[in-house]
Amino acid sequence: MQTADGGLRARHKAQRRSRILDATRELLRDGPEAVISTERIAERAAVAPATVYNLIGPREKIWEALAAGFMDELERRLAVLGAGDPREVVRSTVRLFVEDPVVSRRMVREWEASGLVLDRTPLTQLRRAMAEAQTRGILRADVHIDALAAVVGTSCVGALHQWVAGLIDDDRFLARALFALDVVLAASAADAHRDRLLTPLLTRGTATT
Template sequence: METAEGGLRERHKAQRRSRILEAARELLRDSPESALSTERIAERAEVAPATVYNLIGPRDKVWEALATGFMDELDRRLAVLGGGDPREVVRSTVQLFVGDPVVSRRMVREWEASGLVLDRSPLTQLRQALADVRTQGLLRADIDTDALAAVVGTACVGALHQWVAALIDDDRFLARALFALDVALAAAAADPHRDRLLAPLRTEGGAV
């Protein structure tokens, strides 16, 4: 009985937490530049401010929780892909950001550790996808695909921050992220596949 009651409490807690985070997203979409206070979130979520603090934490923890939810959603989307294609990993990541631009931009601007937003997902999936491509023989056998994924991830974070600052639009964000990947693939290409992996660079160069 105690286990069942404990499980019910945890489910209710998770539901309240989810409602609080959705309230935060709604407030951001309604007023993109307004301050995101605990009181405003609590009012929208119809809970006490203390509940927001207890289940999420202070304001910086709200941004961290939003980022975690973002990465959880990215995990789900990439799991559907099943891995194997690094371009789809990059494309799905960018599409998730631009699909909810107000929340994405504020999250990246406000969260002090926003550089970590791509650290769990998609970096884990990108590492695996690049390892799969190496196994298929497209990349040289001596290539460290973890290091290659880290280089691509760093470039994508740079493109993300340019997009957040409105220096580039959605299409250019995607183009720059894919260009970074294709540069890495071409540099690491096995000889029989070098021309094919170089081909995208000849068409993408003007788009970035």
């Protein structure tokens, strides 16, 4: 059983951790290509450098913590939306990246495990939404949902890295991510829903090129 003092210490620890991550984001926005050191983060967050290390960890852990915060925010947004629509899962994910492009791009470039950035919330939600579509008879019963979601995730990660590198803009990032999903949905559609799921592909403009 946690004591009142223990609960207060935990809250203070969480507050300091949040302040450290907020300070990191502020530093990134101030200087998109600047070196982010423990000392600079500590100064901005008004904590000791040792506190940054103890609450977050070494440099690689800072990017991991930023990514975890990113996924937490996405989970909150999808929970509010209900996110039963696979396209809404993709749209919400892309939207969150492009809302804070400086932090998103540095997080993806600097974090060695950035290929995993979409593995937690988006793929979990996407699998769930696609499984629900299968249960409702929109997708064929013989398709493998996990495999289809993995294909979409791989394509979305590719689009993400193109966006991070500045090779495509925000609109093309979204268009390419949705294109990957729409191809998978159309290919796995039940007969009664095939024409409807093909429509986004047939009416798509040039944004994916």
